[in-house]
Amino acid sequence: MRESSTGWLLTLPAALAFLLLVLAPTLAAVTLAFTDFELGAGPPAWIGLENFRELLEDQGFLKSFRNTVLYVGLVAPASVALGLALALLIESRAPLRGFFRAVFFLPVVSLTVAMASAWQYLLHPTIGPINAALRAIGIAGPNWLSDSSTVMLSLSAIGVWEGAGFNMVLFMAGLTAIPKELREAAHVDGARSAWERFRLVTWPLLGPTTLFVVTISLIRAVRVFDTVAVLTRGGPNKASEVLLYTMYTEGFTFLRLGYSAAITLVFLAIVLALMWVQTRVMDKRVHYA
Amino acid sequence: MPRPDRFEGMQVAGLILEDIRKGFGSTPVLKGVSLRVEPGEFVAVLGPSGCGKSTLMRIVAGIETPDAGRVTIQGRDVTRAHPGARDVAMVFQSYALYPHLTVAENIAVPLTMRRLSAIQRAPFLGGLFSAEQRRGIAADVARIAEPLGLTPLLHRRPGQLSGGQRQRVALARAVVRAPHVFLLDEPLSNLDAALRVATRREIVEIHRRVGAATLYVTHDQAEALTMADRIAVMQGGELLQLAPPAEIYDNPADIRVAGFIGSPRMNLLPAEARDDGMVMLAGRATGLLTRARGPLTLGIRPEAFFPAATGWAVRVAHSEYLGEATLLHTSLAGAELLLRAEPGLRATPGETLVVDFARAVLFGADGRRLGIEAAQHA
Amino acid sequence: MRDFSVPSDAGRRPSGRLGFAALAAAAIRPLAAAVASDGPRILILSVLGLVFLAPYIWMLSASLKPTDEIFRASMTLLPESWAIAQNYGRVLREVPIARYLLNGAIMCGGILFFQLLFAIPAGYALAKLRFPGRDAVFGFVMLGLLVPAHVPALPLYVGLSALGWLDTFAALIVPSTISVFAIFLFRQFFKQLPDEIIHAARLDGMREGTIVWRIILPNAWPAATAFAIFSVVAHWNDLFWPLIVITGHDHATPALGVLHFRTEEAGDDFGALMAASVLMTAPLLLAFLFAQKRFVEGIATTGLKG
Numbered sequence: 013m014r015e016s017s018t019g020w021l022l023t024l025p026a027a028l029a030f031l032l033l034v035l036a037p038t039l040a041a042v043t044l045a046f047t048d049f050e051l052g053a054g055p056p057a058w059i060g061l062e063n064f065r066e067l068l069e070d071q072g073f074l075k076s077f078r079n080t081v082l083y084v085g086l087v088a089p090a091s092v093a094l095g096l097a098l099a100l101l102i103e104s105r106a107p108l109r110g111f112f113r114a115v116f117f118l119p120v121v122s123l124t125v126a127m128a129s130a131w132q133y134l135l136h137p138t139i140g141p142i143n144a145a146l147r148a149i150g151i152a153g154p155n156w157l158s159d160s161s162t163v164m165l166s167l168s169a170i171g172v173w174e175g176a177g178f179n180m181v182l183f184m185a186g187l188t189a190i191p192k193e194l195r196e197a198a199h200v201d202g203a204r205s206a207w208e209r210f211r212l213v214t215w216p217l218l219g220p221t222t223l224f225v226v227t228i229s230l231i232r233a234v235r236v237f238d239t240v241a242v243l244t245r246g247g248p249n250k251a252s253e254v255l256l257y258t259m260y261t262e263g264f265t266f267l268r269l270g271y272s273a274a275i276t277l278v279f280l281a282i283v284l285a286l287m288w289v290q291t292r293v294m295d296k297r298v299h300y301a
Numbered sequence: 302m303p304r305p306d307r308f309e310g311m312q313v314a315g316l317i318l319e320d321i322r323k324g325f326g327s328t329p330v331l332k333g334v335s336l337r338v339e340p341g342e343f344v345a346v347l348g349p350s351g352c353g354k355s356t357l358m359r360i361v362a363g364i365e366t367p368d369a370g371r372v373t374i375q376g377r378d379v380t381r382a383h384p385g386a387r388d389v390a391m392v393f394q395s396y397a398l399y400p401h402l403t404v405a406e407n408i409a410v411p412l413t414m415r416r417l418s419a420i421q422r423a424p425f426l427g428g429l430f431s432a433e434q435r436r437g438i439a440a441d442v443a444r445i446a447e448p449l450g451l452t453p454l455l456h457r458r459p460g461q462l463s464g465g466q467r468q469r470v471a472l473a474r475a476v477v478r479a480p481h482v483f484l485l486d487e488p489l490s491n492l493d494a495a496l497r498v499a500t501r502r503e504i505v506e507i508h509r510r511v512g513a514a515t516l517y518v519t520h521d522q523a524e525a526l527t528m529a530d531r532i533a534v535m536q537g538g539e540l541l542q543l544a545p546p547a548e549i550y551d552n553p554a555d556i557r558v559a560g561f562i563g564s565p566r567m568n569l570l571p572a573e574a575r576d577d578g579m580v581m582l583a584g585r586a587t588g589l590l591t592r593a594r595g596p597l598t599l600g601i602r603p604e605a606f607f608p609a610a611t612g613w614a615v616r617v618a619h620s621e622y623l624g625e626a627t628l629l630h631t632s633l634a635g636a637e638l639l640l641r642a643e644p645g646l647r648a649t650p651g652e653t654l655v656v657d658f659a660r661a662v663l664f665g666a667d668g669r670r671l672g673i674e675a676a677q678h679a
Numbered sequence: 680m681r682d683f684s685v686p687s688d689a690g691r692r693p694s695g696r697l698g699f700a701a702l703a704a705a706a707i708r709p710l711a712a713a714v715a716s717d718g719p720r721i722l723i724l725s726v727l728g729l730v731f732l733a734p735y736i737w738m739l740s741a742s743l744k745p746t747d748e749i750f751r752a753s754m755t756l757l758p759e760s761w762a763i764a765q766n767y768g769r770v771l772r773e774v775p776i777a778r779y780l781l782n783g784a785i786m787c788g789g790i791l792f793f794q795l796l797f798a799i800p801a802g803y804a805l806a807k808l809r810f811p812g813r814d815a816v817f818g819f820v821m822l823g824l825l826v827p828a829h830v831p832a833l834p835l836y837v838g839l840s841a842l843g844w845l846d847t848f849a850a851l852i853v854p855s856t857i858s859v860f861a862i863f864l865f866r867q868f869f870k871q872l873p874d875e876i877i878h879a880a881r882l883d884g885m886r887e888g889t890i891v892w893r894i895i896l897p898n899a900w901p902a903a904t905a906f907a908i909f910s911v912v913a914h915w916n917d918l919f920w921p922l923i924v925i926t927g928h929d930h931a932t933p934a935l936g937v938l939h940f941r942t943e944e945a946g947d948d949f950g951a952l953m954a955a956s957v958l959m960t961a962p963l964l965l966a967f968l969f970a971q972k973r974f975v976e977g978i979a980t981t982g983l984k985g
Contacts, residue, residue, distance in 0.1 A: 014383065018887035019810030026801035027816060029793075029857035034823055037831030037838070044833060051837070101724055107717050108724070114971055115728045118735070121967040121974060124916050125934040126956035129941055130738035133949050141737050144752040173731065178982065185979040228982070235827060238918045242938060256829060256919070264923050269833050280830050287825055364878045385884035397875035401897040414884030474883070 044273035051267035063274035073275065076246075076253035082164055083254060084233040087171035092229050094172060095179025096222070100210075102180070103187050113184070116177040124174070128242040131170050132157065157243055160251030167252060170239050175232060179225050186221030190214060220294070227290040234282055255279050314373075315340040315514025316361065316482050321370035323356055330356050332538040333370070338514040340481070343505070344543075345517045345529035349561070353538040354518045358484050361516060362391050375481050385414070390480035390513075394487045396471040398459040404470050405442050405455040411478045412438045445477045449503075465496045472504070476511050483513040489524060501528055522562055526550065534558045556664040559600050565628065565639050567662075572599040578674065580663065583634030587613070587658045590674040597671060598664040601633075603641035605660040614653040615640075629654070738960075742766050742953035749949050766954040773944055775928060776958055779936035786851045786921075786932055787911045793856035794910060795903060802865025803895045807877055808887075817866070823859030829919065836923055850924035851932070855914060861906055864981060868902035869895065908977030915963055933959045 045063055049056035067073050102112050119127065134140050135156040143153030156166040194213045203209045237256040240246060246253040246261070255275060263272030316338040323331040330353045338344045346354040359365040361372060363384035372380045379387045390411070398407050413422060416438060421431035446452050449469045459467055468488060475483065485504070489497045505528050508515050519525055525532045526546045534541045534549060534557075542554040553559035559567045572582045573596050580589040582599060591597070606615075615631040615638060629640040629648050633656060642648055663671040736756065741749055745762035770776065804810070805817050835854045836845075844850045872895075880890045918934045925931055931939060940955050967974045 014887065015808050016810035019804045019808035019813060022800035022804040022808070022891065023810075023813075023816055026797040026857060026862060027819075029797050030819065030823060030859065033835070033854055033857050034826065034831055034859065035819070037834035038826055040834035041830055041832075051840075098724075098727070101720055105717055105720060108721065110971065112724050112728060113975065114968070116731055117975060117978075118964065118967070119731065120978065121912055121963050122735075122916075123933055123937065123956075123960045123963065125918055125937045126960045127734055127738075129937060129952055129956045130734040133741055133953060134734055134737055136949075139750050139752040139949070141733075141752070141754060144754055148754065173734075177731075178978065181975055181979045182982050184975075231827075235829065238916075238934075241918060241922065242941070259829070260919070260923070263833050264836070269837065273833050276830055276833065280826065283827055284825055359878075362878070362882055364881070383886075384878070384881040385886070387882075389882060391879070391882050393875040393879060395873055395875050397873060397879035399876065399880075399894060410880075410885075411883040414889075474879075 041273050041276055044270050045277045047270045049270040049273075051269055053267075056270060059270070063271050066271065067274055067278070072250055072253060073258060075250050076255055076258040077278070079164055079251075079253055080234060080236070080255045083168055083171065083236055084230055086165075086168040087175060087233040087236075088226065088229040090168075090172045091175035091179055091233075092222070092226055094176040095225065096183050096218075098176060098180040099183035099187060100214075103184055104206075113180070116180055118177065119174045120178045120181075124238040125242050127174075128170070128239050131239075132243055135166055158248055160248050163244055163248065163252045167236070167239055167243070171233060171236060174239075175229060178232075179229060182225050182228075183218070183221060186218050187214070189221075190217045223290060223293055227286055230286050231283055234279065234286070255282075314338070315342065315375065316516065317371075317373040318357070318361070319371045319373070321357065321360060321367045321372070323353075323360060323365065323367050330538050331360075331367070334535070334538075334540045336533055336540060336543065338482075338516060340514050341512045343508050343515045343517065343528060343530045344533055345519055345525035345531075346533045346535060347519055347522060347525040347561075348535035350520055352535045354520075354535050355486060357535070358391075358486055358516060358518045361482065362389055362484055363387050388481045389484060390475035390478065390482070391484040391486065392468075392471045392475045392488045394490060396459075396467045396491075398467060398470055398474075400459055403456050403458055404451060404462070405439075405446070407459070407470055408442045408445060408451075408473045408477050409438050411474060412441060415478060441477060442473075445473045449473050464491055464493075465500070468492060468500065469503075472507060476507055476513075479511060480513050483508065483511060483515040485515070485517045487519055488517075489519075489521070497524075504528065522564070526562075534561065536561070552670070553600075553662070554670050556598055556600070556668040559662065559664070563602065565603050565641060568601045568603065568633075568636075568638050569664075570599045570601065570634060570636050570638070572597055572663075585613075585634070587661070589658055589661060589663065589676050591663055591671055592674060593663070593665055593671050596666055598668075600662040600664060601638065601656060601658075602660060603628075603639055604643075605657045606640050606654045607657055608646060608648070608652075608654055613656050613658070615656060617648050617650050617652045617654065619650055620648060738953045738956055741949055742957050744950055746948060746950055762950055766950040767958070769948070769951045770940075770955045770958060774936065774940050774955055776936070776955075778928070779931055779933045779959065780962060782848075782851075782930055783915055783933045785848060787914050789848065789852040790855045790914050791907055791910050793852070794858045794861050794906075797857055798861035798865050798906075799896065799899055799903070800891060801862045803869050803891060805862065805866045806869035807872070807874065820859045820862050820866075824863060828855070832920065832923065839924060845924050846926050846930055848930060851921060851930065854920065858910070860981075861910075864906055865899065865902055868899070872898060904973060905977040905980045908974055909981035912963065912974075912978070 044056075046058060046060055047056040048059050048062070098112075098116050102109055102116075134142055137143055137153065137155040137158070140153075140156075142156070146153040154162045156162050190213070194217070195209055198209045198213045203212050235256060236254050237260070240252055240254050240257045241260070244252040246257050256279065259272050259275040259279065262268050262275060314337050316336075318334060318336040321331050321334045322329070334353070334357060336344070336357075346357060348354045356365060360367050363379070363382060366381060370380070371378060374387055374389065399410065402410070416434050417427070417431050421427045421434065442455070443452070446455060449472065451466070451469055451473060454462065454466060454470075459470065462470065468491075471488070475485075488504070489500055492500060501524060504517075517524075517529065526549075529546060531543060531545050532549050533543045534555075536557050542549060542558050544552075544554075549558065550562055553562060553567070556569065560569060570582060572580050572587070574580050574591050574594050575586075576594065578590045578592060578594070580587045580591055580597070580599060587599070589599075613633075615633050617629050617631055619630040621628040621630075625644060627642045627644070627646070627648065629642055631638045631640060631654065638656075640654065648654065659676045661673075661676075663673060665671050740756045740758070743761055743763055743766070744758040745760055745765060748758055748760070748762075801816075805813060805820070831854070839845055839850045839853075844853075876894065877890060880894050885893065915932075916934060917932075918938070921932045921935045922938075925935055928936075928939065937955060937959050941952055944951075
């Protein structure tokens with residue numbers, strides 16, 4: 013029939029590109045993870061779970077894994093909470109709404125590498141304005157990005173700065189989807205304070221949006237790479253190694269592609285697990301059909 | 302486009318449907334529908350929602366393919382032809398105007414597709430090779446738009462039009478190429494009541510001008526009764542009766558037609574034919590004689606009564622004044638009987654009326670119409 | 680902060696076209712009036728806003744200062760002696776800014792072109808046409824949505840290297856030409872287009888190809904702009920993939936350019952580094968300020984569906 017041949021004709025270019033550029037390389041990456049493939053080191057051999065056994069004993073990788081978990085644990089909740097607070101504050105009343113929305117959204121559209129440089133200056137131990145301000149009130153500021161005890165904290169702060177505006181915009185879209193009548197009904201029904209109305213109407217109805225924003229924030233945080241690559245390169249002494257940066261150095265600096273692919277699989281497993289949890293919670297909790 | 306068949310003495314039927322069957326999954330939607338629409342004839346397909354009337358129309362248009370049966374347009378079998386190759390125009394319920402094109406461009410689309418080659422339709426350069434055709438198209442669009450009052454709107458987009466205006470653009474787009482078959486799918490259902498009455502007339506006039514075999518799908522019996530040359534009453538995927546409006550109203554061939562037409566609809570009372578053919582209602586003779594025996598249904602139109610004190614009287618229990626008429630709630634042989642009185646007659650609760658069995662109709666146990674041999678006054 | 684649960688549409692300021700100057704002017708006048716009636720809310724937002732703007736403010740400030748002044752670490756924003764020519768001059772002399780920006784534009788344009796070319800027809804077919812295998816194709820789309828772009832990176836690198844395509848525009852563009860997210864987005868968008876319009880087009884004599892060209896494409900604009908903003912912002916700012924496949928300056932993107940300048944040239948010359956950062960951040964930022972509403976809507980709609 014005409015319609016089916018047209019359907020295939022229109023889908024075919026996309027299907028071929030998907031096969032060639034997504035499906036095949038993804039399956040290849042999964043396969044690579046079970047080999048000892050190194051670029052320029054002869055034909056790869058099948059080594060089963062050897063790469064994963066090595067990962068478990070690799071102090072560098074374990075450090076990187078712990079750092080990623082720490083980063084995600086700090087950045088995701090903080091950027092979600094800040095995004096929600098900003099959305100509620102900005103949407104609550106008209107004055108300066110567009111102006112503040114633009115201000116908090118700026119980091120989303122700014123070149124991360126350039127802004128990382130700006131942060132490097134801001135956080136510089138001697139000439140940075142932050143430590144200068146601390147000195148002015150008599151506190152000796154730490155060496156933010158070169159001290160292993162503060163480096164993850166600093167990177168996380170930058171992560172929150174980058175992500176809050178994005179979450180704010182998603183929350184704003186969720187807020188405008190809540191019918192005004194519901195809040196007015198809550199008002200009439202005696203929910204006097206703004207907080208009561210938030211608890212009664214806004215927060216429950218924002219449930220699906222919140223769950224979605226939480227998931228997307230977690231996944232974005234797991235993908236942290238740019239700031240580490242620009243500011244610390246995993247240092248000092250692997251104190252700021254994160255999964256994707258370790259994968260990058262193993263794969264593209266040391267050319268141990270098999271090992272790097274194994275790290276990629278760990279990364280993929282985390283992302284898939286987060287999405288699985290999201291759909292499970294979505295099915296159970298936050299739908300009001 | 303030359304159309305010799307229109308000028309020859311012997312006319313080929315505009316649209317013939319033969320035993321059309323269609324099912325979606327395991328549910329049959331059309332159970333063998335046959336229908337013939339002559340050129341210039343206006344046939345309304347009337348039925349409740351879900352009766353298969355829209356599917357029937359979509360099969361004529363080529364949007365759906367029937368599982369079995371044949372669609373013939375102007376003597377050509379088009380059962381499996383592309384919608385664009387059938388010479389069929391359609392007005393959709395939602396009007397289906399192209400949102401990104403102006404009114405003029407919307408109306409011009411069917412002409413552009415037919416009169417210009419692919420090269421001539423190409424952006425920018427195409428205009429160089431088709432100036433003359435494009436002038437012709439613009440003239441045709443203007444000619445169609447004028448009587449519909451669309452001339453001042455030609456440069457607007459559908460989003461800037463009211464419902465009634467959109468409706469007229471859809472009509473203009475459908476008739477601009479003078480199709481052989483003209484389909485309308487509930488075109489008035491999205492208009493308000495006042496506009497609906499005005500547009501009814503407009504559509505009939507357009508139909509007369511175009512002279513196409515017209516199929517008009519509706520669930521509104523007022524539209525079907527006022528506009529159509531013939532009405533095809535459908536229910537449950539079957540064509541129950543195909544006849545002129547007066548015939549459908551006065552002589553329903555099927556109990557389901559009787560139960561659907563009229564406002565309020567015909568009263569249907571369970572009755573029985575005695576061995577001698579006398580129709581009995583709750584054990585009392587009605588004076589109607591039939592050849593059938595056993596249980597049957599007695600149909601009484603709401604207006605089949607006269608104010609009198611003798612005969613089979615019913616008592617008015619409640620009345621509803623509607624302005625142009627009064628509805629009278631009564632009961633007959635234990636069943637509710639709804640009657641409709643002309644404005645002159647002011648029956649108040651408690652009054653008695655006499656049912657006119659001479660104007661009653663009978664339906665057999667299978668639902669088909671039964672003849673009445675004789676009617677004596679009961 | 681009288682009521683932070685009731686957004687009202689009344690008085691929503693048109694926030695479309697605002698330049699820097701207009702933005703500042705628009706902010707100050709109503710600010711005074713607003714603080715009077717709306718004090719706590721404005722105050723909290725202003726303090727947070729200053730924190731969010733701090734990197735921009737200090738970046739701009741340092742880009743105007745001479746090196747010795749930066750090293751004095753004073754807390755004044757305006758320089759005592761201006762060093763615009765020195766800092767920006769050095770960047771313009773030593774960094775091929777125009778080259779990087781052009782590379783970025785070529786990369787983003789190329790990626791977006793192919794993404795739309797693949798995704799719009801496929802999205803339409805998946806939304807509106809019945810063909811065998813459609814559900815399987817859509818299943819792969821949903822599966823593809825689960826896989827981050829970093830996963831196929833290693834084999835893609837090996838493949839590009841085998842083809843000898845490393846350090847070319849093809850290496851930047853090709854791997855991102857297919858976006859399952861775009862296919863998904865356009866499918867959802869075309870689903871909302873009434874079937875009747877496509878039926879009407881067929882009755883009017885259009886063939887399937889004509890329908891795509893004349894009906895689907897012109898109506899895809901809202902989804903296409905939203906996706907374009909999402910795609911350009913993502914790829915313009917991306918560092919991961921360019922860092923892998925590009926080594927020299929010839930094909931370096933703005934992100935790579937800043938990184939090169941930082942590691943190879945700038946050293947401790949923060950003034951010049953900040954000047955470079957300002958210049959590289961400016962284009963997308965200005966685009967955002969001029970089309971704020973489209974950006975926010977684009978990111979919100981694509982974000983919520985991704």
